[in-house]
Amino acid sequence: MTPADGPRPVERRLPTEEARDLMALVREIAEREIRPSAAEEEEAGTFPRATFERLSAAGLLSLPYPEEHGGGAQPYEVYLQVLEELAAARLTVGLGVSVHTLACHALAAFGSKEQRAEYLPAMLGGGTLGAYCLSEPTSGSDAAGLRTRAVQDGDTWVLEGTKAWITHGGIADFCTVLARTGPDGSRGITAFLVPGDASGLTAAPPERKMGMAGSPTAQLHFDGVRVDDARRIGEEGQGFGIALAALDSGRLGIAACAVGVAQAALDEALAFTAGRRQFGRRIADFQGLRFMLADMATQIEAGRALYLAAARLRDAGQDFTRQAAMAKLFCTDAAMRVTTDAVQLLGGYGYTTDFPAERYMREAKVLQIVEGTNQIQRMVIARYLAGPPAGRMS
Missing domain, CATH: 2.40.110.10 (Butyryl-CoA Dehydrogenase, subunit A, domain 2)
Known part of the structure; x- marks a missing residue:
């Protein structure tokens, strides 16, 4: 497959056959039901409620929660890769699933047995948001x-x-x-x-x-x-404490969404530079542009590895607060750089709404802000490294 053929599925290491089947379903929904109308619906400001109902019916709004209350019982390592795929198709959907999962976390983790039995089934699989x-x-x-x-x-x-x-x-x-x-x-x-x-x-x-x-x-x-x-x-x-526990997990969701947006921008840049010709050859053959593409891909791979490493700590029951902050910081900063470079690679076309690169760039910015600004993430990381600050500097 060449870059001009369109987005290429990301090669993923999924732990079980069930997870691989799940990812195949997510890709099918993303490509057939989400991506085709994403640009038009974003321009119109249309919220895809029917899409969320479809995701709920497919069990995709409940992935990291226990089966006993209607959850999918999937590890965070799998759930985050699902988020990445959805965000690559349309950030409104990927981020929406992340926020919904965040909203369920408090009750799932800290609610009483009676509360979980009464409320969680509808929250996880009842088409609610x-x-x-x-x-x-x-x-x-x-x-x-x-x-x-x-x-x-x-x-x-x-x-x-x-x-x-x-x-x-x-x-x-x-x-x-x-x-x-x-x-x-x-x-x-x-x-x-x-x-x-x-x-x-x-x-x-x-x-x-x-x-x-x-x-x-x-x-x-x-x-x-x-x-x-x-x-x-x-x-x-x-x-x-309940809020902070939820935010640690939520920051991993934002990191995965950021990688998804960056991957979509890279795919767009690859397709454009492979198909566009200047001075008698593809612009993808010019070394300066090839180096930009290589840097973009490297940042995406590094971000993906970072959020998956944090997810594995979470799945193992270990502390992952520092790694979650690092993943949120790195992945969202990388998404901003990658989407900005994608606009540059498309030249004047990248600045028009005829291509999705400008939308990816605008969407990436919010990911540096939500669920704790990246300045806050740096404070969290530094506190783990050097302890709390001793006091204000004069």
Whole structure:
């Protein structure tokens, strides 16, 4: 196969025959049902709800969770490669699956046996879609500074406040919400599972973003939203730890999505440079461009190896916080470089919406920001290397 023939399947090392069959299904759905309409739907700002229902029916919204509650019981090593394939076809879908998985994490990992039995089957395989509500207008990177408050009133909690930058805001069927139930700081936060149609829960108009127009991102307003105590996840005051545990896994999802977008950009650049001729030969034959392609491919392979190594630590039950931060940092920075180079390789065509390279470049940028900016990832990594900072420099 030549680069001009279009995207080439990534050669993957999958641990079981079941995983290989799963990946074949994902590739079929991506190529037949997602990629063909991606550009048109992104331009129109259309959210592919039917696609998520299709993924749910195929068991692709539940992959890393136990079978007993409707999960796919797949290791993170496999799940992340599925995310990469979906993101390569359309980031709105890949990132949406990652966010949904993140929204299920708190209940799956910290919920009671009764809560998991009651809520998880519908969350994992019932065609529903989740949102993760941590960030606020005044507390993004400083998650411990959140102000949304939950006050107990008998057997219910009353939530007041605003969450910001919420993927699936306004369309989610359920929300994992972190709210303040105690004093300021990380120890006064509690997690709740809130129905998407709860009385008093409203969404602001979606943000107007430079990319991912098909994925709604909106503020959510909690105006006297009542939630039964039976929907409190974990112990009161345990929410910050629950949030951090979810984010470690979520950052690996973002890393995989970034590699998917970068791979799609490389495929586009390979096809274009193989088919475009200047000065009597393919532009892919010019050494300067060949070196760019080689660098792009190397960054993608390195990023893929990094997120898979972190996933294997997670699957083995070992600490992977540092490696997750490294994977998120490296993969998203690499995606930004690779997509920028793809636009350059296409020349003037890369700057037009007739080719997807410019869309990949716009989409890659957000991945350096979501689920902890890359500056925050550097802080996490440095803390593991050198310990917490001793104090402010004068």
